[in-house]
Amino acid sequence: xxxxxxxxxxxxxxxxxxxxxxxxxxxxxxxxxxxxxxxxxxxxxxxxxxxxxxxxxxxxxxxxxxxxxxxxxxxxxxxxxxxxxxxxxxxxxxxxxxxxxxxxxxxxxxxxxxxxxxxxxxxxxxxxxxxxxxxxxxxxxxxxxxxxxxxxxxxxxxxxxxxxxxxxxxxxxxxxxxxxxxxxxxxxxxxxxxxxxxxxxxxxxxxxxxxxxxxxxxxxxxxxxxxxxxxxxxxxxxxxxxxxxxxxxxxxxxxxxxxxxxxxxxxxxxxxxxxxxxxxxxxxxxxxxxxxxxxxxxxxxxxxxxxxxxxxxxxxxxxxxxxxxxxxxxxxxxxxxxxxxxxxxxxxxxxxxxxxxxxxxxxxxxxxxxxxxxxxxxxxxxxxxxxxxxxxxxxxxxxxxxxxxxxxxxxxxxxxxxxxxxxxxxxxxxxxxxxxxxxxxxxxxxxxxxxxxxxxxxxxxxxxxxxxxxxxxxxxxxxxxxxxxxxxxxxxxxxxxxxxxxxxxxxxxxxxxxxxxxxxxxxxxxxxxxxxxxxxxxxxxxxxxxxxxxxxxxxxxxxxxxxxxxxxxxxxxxxxx
Amino acid sequence: xxxxxxxxxxxxxxxxxxxxxxxxxxxxxxxxxxxxxxxxxxxxxxxxxxxxxxxxxxxxxxxxxxxxxxxxxxxxxxxxxxxxxxxxxxxxxxxxxxxxxxxxxxxxxxxxxxxxxxxxxxxxxxxxxxxxxxxxxxxxxxxxxxxxxxxxxxxxxxxxxxxxxxxxxx
Numbered sequence: 001x002x003x004x005x006x007x008x009x010x011x012x013x014x015x016x017x018x019x020x021x022x023x024x025x026x027x028x029x030x031x032x033x034x035x036x037x038x039x040x041x042x043x044x045x046x047x048x049x050x051x052x053x054x055x056x057x058x059x060x061x062x063x064x065x066x067x068x069x070x071x072x073x074x075x076x077x078x079x080x081x082x083x084x085x086x087x088x089x090x091x092x093x094x095x096x097x098x099x100x101x102x103x104x105x106x107x108x109x110x111x112x113x114x115x116x117x118x119x120x121x122x123x124x125x126x127x128x129x130x131x132x133x134x135x136x137x138x139x140x141x142x143x144x145x146x147x148x149x150x151x152x153x154x155x156x157x158x159x160x161x162x163x164x165x166x167x168x169x170x171x172x173x174x175x176x177x178x179x180x181x182x183x184x185x186x187x188x189x190x191x192x193x194x195x196x197x198x199x200x201x202x203x204x205x206x207x208x209x210x211x212x213x214x215x216x217x218x219x220x221x222x223x224x225x226x227x228x229x230x231x232x233x234x235x236x237x238x239x240x241x242x243x244x245x246x247x248x249x250x251x252x253x254x255x256x257x258x259x260x261x262x263x264x265x266x267x268x269x270x271x272x273x274x275x276x277x278x279x280x281x282x283x284x285x286x287x288x289x290x291x292x293x294x295x296x297x298x299x300x301x302x303x304x305x306x307x308x309x310x311x312x313x314x315x316x317x318x319x320x321x322x323x324x325x326x327x328x329x330x331x332x333x334x335x336x337x338x339x340x341x342x343x344x345x346x347x348x349x350x351x352x353x354x355x356x357x358x359x360x361x362x363x364x365x366x367x368x369x370x371x372x373x374x375x376x377x378x379x380x381x382x383x384x385x386x387x388x389x390x391x392x393x394x395x396x397x398x399x400x401x402x403x404x405x406x407x408x409x410x411x412x413x414x415x416x417x418x419x420x421x422x423x424x425x426x427x428x429x430x431x432x433x434x435x436x437x438x439x440x441x442x443x444x445x446x447x448x449x450x451x452x453x454x455x456x457x458x459x460x461x462x463x464x465x466x467x468x469x470x471x472x473x474x475x476x477x478x479x480x481x482x483x484x485x486x487x488x489x490x491x492x493x494x495x496x497x498x499x500x501x502x503x504x505x506x507x508x509x510x511x512x513x514x515x516x517x518x519x520x521x522x523x524x525x526x527x528x529x530x531x532x533x534x535x536x537x538x539x540x541x542x543x544x545x546x547x548x549x550x551x552x553x554x555x556x557x558x559x560x561x562x563x564x565x566x567x568x569x570x571x572x573x574x575x576x577x
Numbered sequence: 578x579x580x581x582x583x584x585x586x587x588x589x590x591x592x593x594x595x596x597x598x599x600x601x602x603x604x605x606x607x608x609x610x611x612x613x614x615x616x617x618x619x620x621x622x623x624x625x626x627x628x629x630x631x632x633x634x635x636x637x638x639x640x641x642x643x644x645x646x647x648x649x650x651x652x653x654x655x656x657x658x659x660x661x662x663x664x665x666x667x668x669x670x671x672x673x674x675x676x677x678x679x680x681x682x683x684x685x686x687x688x689x690x691x692x693x694x695x696x697x698x699x700x701x702x703x704x705x706x707x708x709x710x711x712x713x714x715x716x717x718x719x720x721x722x723x724x725x726x727x728x729x730x731x732x733x734x735x736x737x738x739x740x741x742x743x744x745x746x747x
Binding site: 345 | 667703722725729730
């Protein structure tokens with residue numbers, strides 16, 4: 001009791017001190033609960049039905065700031081993690097704590113930190129809570145800015161691995177030089193040059209292979225920016241890094257990412273090119289797809305958030321891919337023939353991804369005793385394959401979409417989008433991160449290559465917003481998706497209707513029915529009906545839901561989050577202060 | 578157990594301590610010309626300022642910024658308020674921010690927070706998340722999420738600030 005009093009006294013005292021501008025504490029808090037119902041339709045064997053019935057997770061961030069000093073901690077709890085999210089998050093504890101000091105030319109962080117070099121190809125420590133991804137580094141980061149426009153960064157640390165840390169040490173150095181700022185050009189053009197080097201020290205024991213202990217990756221980048229044009233390119237090289245991702249080969253990796261945009265008046269054009277060859281870069285060579293990633297490969301595709309098109313999202317193939325994206329957008333101003341009274345916004349985009357043009361070295365591992373033909377083979381040789389210039393034999397993905405936004409009257413606005421995808425399910429879904437594409441290429445047992453499970457997908461989304469009276473609005477989403485594609489239990493045609501009624505600034509109620517009427521499996525031609533309601537007061541928000549939910553990026557009540565498939569009750573509380 | 582008491586005492590302190598308002602921290606964000614600037618240097622010459630976190634893929638964010646965009650000229654004339662839009666698009670999307678802004682016809686000051694450094698320092702959980710700063714650069718109000726009509730409430734608060742009144746609810 002005495003101790004408790006002391007603690008209280010200290011903090012009452014500190015309240016007074018805080019009020020004297022001795023710093024400030026802020027933070028945020030989120031908790032999610034889900035009560036699962038047994039649903040024999042979406043899950044006949046009960047594989048996704050948790051023994052716990054009720055699962056709850058949450059976190060609390062506290063940040064203390066005083067002048068140049070910032071410190072923070074995060075407490076996380078998983079009792080246990082919700083279905084569909086990584087189950088290695090189990091239990092509770094402080095997963096993130098740091099102290100940071102920013103003064104004059106120095107910015108020093110000790111503890112956990114997030115960081116990105118350039119576009120992130122050789123280093124990106126970040127978190128994506130909806131995916132259960134957090135690869136922050138625990139160590140020291142120093143940023144030195146000797147003059148405006150010139151930055152040096154040094155980092156060293158070990159990566160978070162759920163509630164533990166990887167044994168591998170990650171070290172990195174990066175510099176960025178903005179020519180206009182340092183040379184004080186009078187011009188409106190800016191040139192930014194950068195270079196980075198990241199190296200990992202790993203200790204891997206294997207009875208069969210000798211893994212390198214130090215693996216380095218380096219990158220150069222340059223950006224030219226004028227008032228209308230933005231051109232950016234980054235090239236990265238990675239030394240030999242055998243892993244289960246690349247079938248344990250010793251070939252070095254290459255990555256090139258170019259992005260450019262042109263903006264003039266209300267016209268916008270964008271173009272991106274990607275080329276990644278054997279560039280999976282992780283702290284440890286044998287992990288789950290989203291675990292312990294050091295680098296990040298931009299996917300050069302659009303992130304779709306409407307529920308049905310989001311069913312066919314792309315993820316980058318770490319072992320090798322190439323592709324491009326082109327986009328155009330235009331705003332027809334109000335008063336012009338097409339713009340009408342309120343203006344008209346149009347945008348369109350085309351993205352394609354292909355395999356690399358690889359010639360695999362392979363070794364036959366099984367032969368049919370009757371025909372004497374090979375029935376199985378594996379990648380062999382130190383390098384595993386050679387890469388030739390040009391498009392590869394396998395198309396991974398295509399995304400064409402066009403969107404029109406129009407305000408029809410003072411009360412009604414409408415957004416209409418058409419999507420056309422080509423989706424190679426074997427390349428994109430089977431390996432999650434597209435690993436082990438060897439099976440798709442021509443090899444001993446498949447002289448012509450494997451015929452992939454790939455199919456076109458068409459979708460239309462209409463999003464209509466009615467402002468009924470001040471503060472009251474009704475948003476309707478009408479979505480349709482058509483495909484012959486089937487991927488295990490997932491596929492076929494869909495229709496979706498969402499009605500979301502909101503009363504600003506506090507309330508919303510949403511009802512959604514997604515109907516998988518064209519699923520190739522008749523027993524899965526079912527309705528995913530769900531109801532959600534929410535109450536917001538300032539920064540605090542409580543949301544409750546009930547129903548069956550399909551997998552995807554789910555946006556309702558003004559917030560987007562990635563949610564796995566389930567049936568049951570949900571409760572979510574978020575706040576910050 | 579002691580840890581927990583300490584934690585909750587800390588919480589109580591911070592919640593009961595709304596008089597000392599936070600400011601923008603000294604964390605670097607990028608302008609659309611690629612220059613790094615400190616978030617603490619964002620000012621509006623003693624007038625109120627709205628700071629809104631958004632992303633090109635976040636539909637409610639875009640709805641909110643579009644709704645404000647329709648009225649921003651009046652807001653500026655009447656109160657001198659300025660809106661700063663900070664995109665948390667990551668490197669796979671950030672090159673598209675400038676053309677996107679042009680295609681929406683926005684004239685806001687737009688910055689990039691590519692790896693969510695500023696977002697984390699300000700404890701922004703989900704977007705859209707909107708901060709209102711008074712003339713002294715202090716955060717006096719914040720709001721999470723967007724529904725049509727929220728912008729009217731925001732503007733009432735801006736008007737209060739412009740008249741020199743204080744805002745009670747954070």
